[in-house]
Amino acid sequence: MYAQLVETGVLKVSPDAELSPEEQIFQAKIDAGVKIEAKDWMPEGYRKTLVRQISQHAHSEIVGQLPEGNWITRAPSLKRKAILLAKVQDEAGHGLYLYSAGETLGTSREKMVDDLHTGKAKYSSIFNYPTLTWADMGAIGWLVDGSAIINQIPLCRCSYGPYARAMVRVCKEESFHQRQGYDIMIQLCNGTRDQKAMAQDALNRWWWPSLMMFGPSDAESVNSAQSARWGIKLFSNDELRQKMVDQTVPQVEYLGLTVPDAELKWNEERGHYDFGEIRWEEFYNVIKGNGPCNRERLATRVKAHEDGAWFRDSLLAYADKKSFSATQAA
Amino acid sequence: MGKALPLWEVFIRSQHGLAHKHVGSLHASDAEMAINNARDVYTRRNEGVSIWVVPSASISASSSQDKESLFEPANSKVYRHPTFFPMPSEVKHI
Numbered sequence: 311m312y313a314q315l316v317e318t319g320v321l322k323v324s325p326d327a328e329l330s331p332e333e334q335i336f337q338a339k340i341d342a343g344v345k346i347e348a349k350d351w352m353p354e355g356y357r358k359t360l361v362r363q364i365s366q367h368a369h370s371e372i373v374g375q376l377p378e379g380n381w382i383t384r385a386p387s388l389k390r391k392a393i394l395l396a397k398v399q400d401e402a403g404h405g406l407y408l409y410s411a412g413e414t415l416g417t418s419r420e421k422m423v424d425d426l427h428t429g430k431a432k433y434s435s436i437f438n439y440p441t442l443t444w445a446d447m448g449a450i451g452w453l454v455d456g457s458a459i460i461n462q463i464p465l466c467r468c469s470y471g472p473y474a475r476a477m478v479r480v481c482k483e484e485s486f487h488q489r490q491g492y493d494i495m496i497q498l499c500n501g502t503r504d505q506k507a508m509a510q511d512a513l514n515r516w517w518w519p520s521l522m523m524f525g526p527s528d529a530e531s532v533n534s535a536q537s538a539r540w541g542i543k544l545f546s547n548d549e550l551r552q553k554m555v556d557q558t559v560p561q562v563e564y565l566g567l568t569v570p571d572a573e574l575k576w577n578e579e580r581g582h583y584d585f586g587e588i589r590w591e592e593f594y595n596v597i598k599g600n601g602p603c604n605r606e607r608l609a610t611r612v613k614a615h616e617d618g619a620w621f622r623d624s625l626l627a628y629a630d631k632k633s634f635s636a637t638q639a640a
Numbered sequence: 641m642g643k644a645l646p647l648w649e650v651f652i653r654s655q656h657g658l659a660h661k662h663v664g665s666l667h668a669s670d671a672e673m674a675i676n677n678a679r680d681v682y683t684r685r686n687e688g689v690s691i692w693v694v695p696s697a698s699i700s701a702s703s704s705q706d707k708e709s710l711f712e713p714a715n716s717k718v719y720r721h722p723t724f725f726p727m728p729s730e731v732k733h734i
Contacts, residue, residue: 626643
């Protein structure tokens with residue numbers, strides 16, 4: 311999931327009778343499937359939770375460019391380079407759609423970016439892992455974007471109009487990302503023994519972090535219950551993770567690779583795959599800032615932003631000068 | 641935090657003959673940059689043949705509180721729809 315552990319600020323989900331009259335009207339709209347729009351009345355908690363969720367989602371798209379950007383200059387062919395460039399450019403676009411959706415809630419782009427740079431806002435844990443080989447470009451597109459699709463498709467139906475509409479655009483483009491990744495894996499697996507070993511190595515390193523993307527089990531989480539009631543979270547983390555495992559295992563088998571999980575087994579009774587325990591201490595450690603690349607990712611983002619400051623300033627100065635000359639001429 | 645680039649609303653005409661449709665917004669210092677950014681952000685897959693950009697501050701919008709006074713009067717005027725008038729089945733092309 312691109313937004314993990316989103317706080318709602320509530321200690322318990324209040325029954326309808328305890329809601330204020332405005333909140334009851336609001337909840338009735340959500341229950342009836344009516345989209346909430348920017349200018350509509352909304353509870354402060356809903357607004358704040360959405361700002362957290364959407365900005366975290368946007369930051370993930372933006373920081374998510376970095377692991378793949380690492381391979382643009384080293385792609386194995388011009389074709390792969392052009393495709394990877396287009397993919398990374400899409401991620402920038404996704405970040406922009408999402409920041410715009412966030413801004414409709416009354417926060418500013420500068421505030422959101424500042425919160426990312428000071429470490430106040432989070433981004434997905436997955437982008438704090440290094441991209442060591444070309445096969446990582448395959449594994450990321452296939453598994454990371456694959457997990458993102460599973461998470462984002464339900465969000466196209468979420469209760470907040472601007473977020474839902476941004477998700478529709480994102481999902482249309484995300485499918486290209488997943489396929490180009492799997493295509494890289496197919497080619498590596500049909501290549502030399504070393505190339506196939508490289509693909510297996512990438513799968514070994516990205517499998518578990520991809521499953522962690524959905525976040526820890528939230529069956530007992532008050533935040534998730536509240537978000538579900540508000541229509542901004544439509545399935546539990548475990549349901550989405552199970553879906554990811556179920557649909558990906560046959561894709562691994564097609565490649566002739568092995569899932570790095572000795573406990574993975576088809577469960578006839580459940581109609582799902584059983585899989586091993588996830589090491590959540592690793593997830594929490596990465597979230598806390600101690601993943602392999604946390605510091606590097608944030609430092610790169612901050613540097614890019616600061617290095618561009620003179621350019622943004624000069625754009626504004628130029629625009630001011632032009633409108634001043636236009637006034638003078640009139 | 642530097643000074644913010646102004647916000648623009650982006651409208652794209654998808655094919656010849658269709659109206660421009662709102663697709664989203666972006667930040668830009670002036671109209672030229674807004675069009676260039678709109679090209680990159682909203683038309684990477686041949687979504688459009690024409691772009692309009694409008695400073696968001698120039699848009700006046702109706703408020704959701706005015707929904708009833710603005711739109712309810714139309715509810716009682718069902719005769720504005722052709723289906724209001726039943727036509728005898730033997731009458732054709734109407």
